[in-house]
Amino acid sequence: MTPLLEVRDLKKYFKSRYGTLHAVDGVSFTLDAGKTLGVVGESGCGKTTLGRTVLHLIEPTDGQIFFEGKDITRPKKKELRRLREQMQIIFQDPYSSLDPRMTVAELIMEPLVLKGGMPKADMLAETRRLMDTVGLAARFENAYPHELDGGRRQRIGIARALALKPKFIVCDEPVSALDVSIQAQIINLMLDLQEERGLAYMFVTHDLSVVKYISDDIMVMYLGQVVEKAPADELFENTLHPYSKALLSAIPIPDIHHKKKRILLKGEISSPINPKPGCRFMSRCQYAQEQCSQPQKLVEDTPGHFVACCRYKEIKEKEEVKQA
């Protein structure tokens, strides 16, 4: 079966005054219909750029993107328009991603208007259906975004993304700006929509508890590269990359009896400008050795579990000895 989306060796470089910034550097993955790929990493790891490059909101520097088996790396203008109906995005900030001068109904109807070919009455009916789907009461039809709270605004963002019945949605930190009780409402809504419509999500976030909850596969990024990729439960149970380990151990757990060893990382993320060819985590890694300054390859440890660390086997064995 052809995957819904396939990305091969995708690169996005930005030129800056100080050199070339490697925002996304050789990322490959596949995503099947109805599934969720979680992309996690800290600020500046390239997760947002990756999402936007896949959607052609930013043009890739190199690499290939296939959608339903078709190469869409360099689409023509017309083709891109059709593509956009299939691939949508939900933005992080429901406060700045909505035009403050449009009403809720106008905002949700906008994609339908832009697509064209639908009588006004049908568009209005569709808008109401969409509002109902995302749980926005009809009385908000003529409200403006500033009159609504963050949760309701994010529901508008979701309705807009759904309007053209896409197959794939990039969700860029869709719940990060929301309070926990509202966050839970939105996550449940997104899961329901996925089930009903067979949507595929690429869920970009820095919140690891959310990503574990919602994803089938998770990809951990560090400075533009994928350091580990695995099915969600597998990643948490059998973490292989030293960076993933540190990242997972840093999450505060809301349970006072949960005692764990925290791996405190030294220093901070290094610069993505003109990076050295070796492992980019090397300068903060407690296991770093000579061989780490060579380029790292993603290797498959168990089926579906990939890791980019030349020492992961050694480290795993050492830890098993320690535990025994």
Add this chain to the structure above:
Amino acid sequence: MAETFLDIRNLTVEYQTDEAIVHALTNVNLTVQRGETLGIVGETGAGKTTIAKSIMRILPQPQGKIVSGEIYFNGENLLALSEKEMQKVRGNKIAMIFQDPMTALNPIETVGYQIAEVIRRHNKISQAEADRRACDMLEMVGIPMERFSEYPHQFSGGMKQRVVIAMALACNPELLLADEPTTALDVTIQAQVLDMMRSLKEKLETSVILITHDLGVVAEFCDSVAVAYAGEIVERGTVEHIFDNPQHPYTLGLFGSLPRLDSKERRLKPIKGMMPDPTNLPSGCRFYDRCPHAAKECAEASPPMVEIEPGHTVKCCRLKGGAAQ
């Protein structure tokens, strides 16, 4: 009995806007003992930051108004002090760390100068002596003192927050108010900063009020917890009370809303609806329309704070006479 270190009594705060009065806090009672770390949790608009700003007396003027109540700090009512006397307390005995390290620093002064400024403000010492102490503070929060003369824009977010913490601790305050100190930081940096704050707190024996919406941070950092909802404290107890035996339906709802790393459940249990409008609060229990256990009596009057076990109080009338669920 020794006097309570910090004792907030019946604190009621309002913000007056052109259109309406926002009831930010209503009859808040809260005590903190010396050396205690209290976490105040709650969602946006629950009044967490207003509590801290009231203690510091830095509510936005002229909108913010303390309607009634007292805040005793070492037996002295802070709300009765003159502004001049308050200036001696602020930054000296009580210090505050703000949420956003990106905007809390002055961009046109070096970080070293900014720390030394706080020290000079509260101690009669020379600039050279203040600079030396500022260097010590930088080292203490893990920043090499060679960076004394650098400007905030040369620091990353985590480093800036360290500078802010160094400033707050520069005069060795007895009470530290930390308002979402790590919310703007990445998790690995958050872990570094919390770890540092924990060791400094123990070293300097500072009492801390940590304001956060992250129950995970509370579990790891705090001794006791106060849960705020719509301007009231609805549950108060030790971390053991709140995490092992949460009783208020709102607290239970908060836990149910969290995606857990250790759970396999496929659906979260969010709290339905939203927090009431603070300009138009219900007269009864403020959690009434969202509560799965709401009964007729809940809408009639604001429930009293009931002690269900020593040190564990809950503001819910359906719990009267023991922990009925």
